[in-house]
Amino acid sequence: MNECENFERDYQRYRSGDLPLQTSEAHARHLALCPHCAAYSGAHDSVRTLLGAAPLYQPASGFEDRLRARRIEGVRKSVGNHRRFPVSLPAIGAGLATGFAIGFFALFTPDSTDSIPGVPAAVVADAGLKEKADTVKSDRDSIQTPTTGYQLDRRSRLVSGGR
Amino acid sequence: MSYAGLTDEEVIREVQGGSQTALEEIIRRYRNPLFSFIYRIIGDPAFSEDILQETFIRVWSNRDSYREVAKFSTWIYTIAGNLAKSELRRQKIRRWFSLSGASSGDEDDRPIEIADENADPHRDLERRNIRKRVDQEIRKLPLVFREVIILRDVQELSYEEISEILKIPIGTVKSRVNRARLRLQKRLRDLL
Numbered sequence: 001m002n003e004c005e006n007f008e009r010d011y012q013r014y015r016s017g018d019l020p021l022q023t024s025e026a027h028a029r030h031l032a033l034c035p036h037c038a039a040y041s042g043a044h045d046s047v048r049t050l051l052g053a054a055p056l057y058q059p060a061s062g063f064e065d066r067l068r069a070r071r072i073e074g075v076r077k078s079v080g081n082h083r084r085f086p087v088s089l090p091a092i093g094a095g096l097a098t099g100f101a102i103g104f105f106a107l108f109t110p111d112s113t114d115s116i117p118g119v120p121a122a123v124v125a126d127a128g129l130k131e132k133a134d135t136v137k138s139d140r141d142s143i144q145t146p147t148t149g150y151q152l153d154r155r156s157r158l159v160s161g162g163r
Numbered sequence: 164m165s166y167a168g169l170t171d172e173e174v175i176r177e178v179q180g181g182s183q184t185a186l187e188e189i190i191r192r193y194r195n196p197l198f199s200f201i202y203r204i205i206g207d208p209a210f211s212e213d214i215l216q217e218t219f220i221r222v223w224s225n226r227d228s229y230r231e232v233a234k235f236s237t238w239i240y241t242i243a244g245n246l247a248k249s250e251l252r253r254q255k256i257r258r259w260f261s262l263s264g265a266s267s268g269d270e271d272d273r274p275i276e277i278a279d280e281n282a283d284p285h286r287d288l289e290r291r292n293i294r295k296r297v298d299q300e301i302r303k304l305p306l307v308f309r310e311v312i313i314l315r316d317v318q319e320l321s322y323e324e325i326s327e328i329l330k331i332p333i334g335t336v337k338s339r340v341n342r343a344r345l346r347l348q349k350r351l352r353d354l355l
Contacts (some may be wrong), residue, residue, distance in 0.1 A: 012337035016322065043348035044341075046355040051316035051347075059212045064190065067216045072218065115262045156288055 003030050007037045011044070171235035175177050179226045189239075190219055196318060203313045204247040205254070206302045208315035214250055218243045236320070237327040244310065244328060251306065293354060300350045315340050 007027050013019050014027050031037050166174050166188040176191075177185035178197040197218060223227075229238055273305050301309055301317075314325045315336075322340075326333045348355065 008341075010339050043355070044344050047344045047347045047351065049311065050293075050297060050318050050351065050354065051301075052319065054197075054317050055294060056195045057208075058195045059198045059200050059215060060208070063194065063212065063215075064187070066212075067190070067219060070216050071220060071223070162202075 004034060004037055004040075007031065007034070008040060011041070015044075172231055175226070175229055175235050176231075178223070179229070186219070186223055189222065193219075193236075193239055197239065200240065200318055201243055201247045203298060203301055203317065204244070204306075204309060205250055206298075210250055210254075211247075214246045217246055221246075233327060234324065237324050240314070240320070240324075240328045248306070269287055296354065297351065300347055303350070304310065304346060306338055310345065310347055311336055311339040312343040313348065316344070 007014070007030055010019055010023065010027060014024060017024070020026070031041060164182075164184065166177070166185060169177075170188070171192065173238075174185050174188050178189060185197050194215070198211060198215050201214050201218075202208060205211060205214070207310070218239065222239060225242075231234065301312065302310065310324060310329060314328065315318045315322070320328070322336050325336045
């Protein structure tokens with residue numbers, strides 16, 4: 001039985017002539033004497049014959065026309081896609097990244113109340129411009145205050161008028 | 164220009180040069196073998212044609228990626244095989260999500276033309292039945308056995324070619340062919 005197992009294990013190599021001559025001859029001798037291995041080999045041959053006789057199928061008629069139509073449609077679609085997205089994806093990505101970077105710096109840069117916009121901090125300190133900046137800031141606040149007061153006064157007058 | 168005497172590799176070189184007529188020659192040569200291969204893998208003529216079309220479209224669009232170190236036949240069978248396997252996976256998912264238990268393709272009885280049809284009308288029905296049965300049994304095999312047995316015993320490619328197409332060692336191809344034949348032999352006993 002061991003010889004049968006060896007034969008089955010080596011069968012494909014035996015049939016394709018890949019085995020050393022000595023092993024191949026030993027299998028041939030065994031095959032001539034063993035009904036089990038003869039049946040095994042016969043089964044392979046018959047399946048192979050059966051499958052080998054299987055027909056070639058072909059696609060339904062007009063295949064080339066349908067293929068041509070699909071290729072044309074594919075080209076049209078790709079052109080349509082280019083029109084729909086005139087800007088390439090990398091460009092969109094770069095734009096988004098730039099936008100995020102600007103937003104990030106706008107949010108997280110230090111508060112500019114101690115400096116004058118567009119003038120380096122060292123220059124501001126050396127030239128005594130800091131006081132001027134503070135003056136401008138306090139003036140701005142003082143301008144806003146009366147407006148708020150006016151609104152309050154007006155509202156209270158309106159309320160009092162209503163009464 | 165006539166491509167009759169040229170090898171596949173010579174014709175694909177013309178395709179790489181942009182020749183549409185060379186592509187038509189490739190289509191003419193591979194249309195039926197590839198369709199048979201795909202149809203036996205997935206078992207549905209409509210999907211098979213769809214995959215066949217996609218295969219040729221990819222041959223055209225990826226023509227520059229083909230290198231002559233491999234045989235053209237192994238390259239095109241690899242494309243078709245990968246597309247067929249992707250379609251099988253999609254079909255599995257569709258069946259999984261389908262409430263109605265959509266057909267597996269076996270029930271599809273749309274007519275499919277058969278090349279090399281023998282004209283003998285008396286034996287035609289019997290032959291058709293045998294072919295149908297053989298195809299059914301091939302389709303029942305697990306995919307790993309199905310693809311090797313189709314490529315080896317139906318398409319008659321060499322072990323080396325199959326090994327390249329499926330990206331598996333030759334020893335594995337041989338062992339799978341062996342096991343597939345044994346399974347088929349058991350199932351087709353009444354026809355043998």
